[in-house]
Amino acid sequence: MSATLQHIDEHRLEKDLGYRFRYLTEFTGFGAEDIAAIQGMAAHLAPLVPGLVDAVYVKLFGYDATKRHFVPRQFGFEGRVPSDLASLSLDDEQIQFRKAHLINYLKKLVTGAYDEKMVGYLDMVGRIHTARGGSKEIVVPLVQMNALMGWVSDALLATIMGLEIDGATKTRAVRAFNKLLWLQNDLITRHYAV
Secondary structure, eight states: OOOOOOOHHHHHHHHHHHHHHHHHHHHHHHOHHHHHHHHHHHHGGGHHHHHHHHHHHHHHHOOOHHGGGGGOOTTTSSOOOSSSSGGOOSSSSHHHHHHHHHHHHHHHHHHHSSHHHHHHHHHHHTTTTTTTOTTOOOOOOHHHHHHHHHHHHHHHHHHHHHHSSSSHHHHHHHHHHHHHHHHHHHHHHHGGGG
16 A cells, blocks of 8 residues: 655754644654543642652652753742752742642643644743753753653553543543643654754
8 A cells, every 4th residue: 555655844844843743743643532631631630740740850850961951940930949959859939839830730731722832832841841941050961851840741551541430531641641742742742853
């Protein structure tokens, strides 16, 4: 069976976010059914999000290479910041501030419209962790972003697998979130290209 060969403007992929996202969604097969599956998980996942976010931060605090990024003042945070890595704890106001951002991100994934605004938001999530779009003091190396995305992906998919829902719904949700997290990962890694 021969498929029609599509032309992709590779230069445009690097310059046009909408074009890039449309290409990625078509290539991965991420579409309306996946969005419906993701949004259909909102009621199931909402009560579990705070625990998932806490687990993310416990993981990040387990390594100096990831924990160190929470010592400098986060954009928009007005409270007290820790003086060094040793004085930073999971109970710090700044960590609560960051947890609230992660909770909002996860909520947006399961409730938001997957439109141009959402694509811009997903792209911004990648950009703010680099010197190009975030604080010059908080540049997270790509290896740390990839480690985090791998861990979050596994934790989220394991959470879905543990839900008491029918197998077909579970399978659709796992596949949809898997595609979405690969799309998000692309919109992170693109900001690390030289």
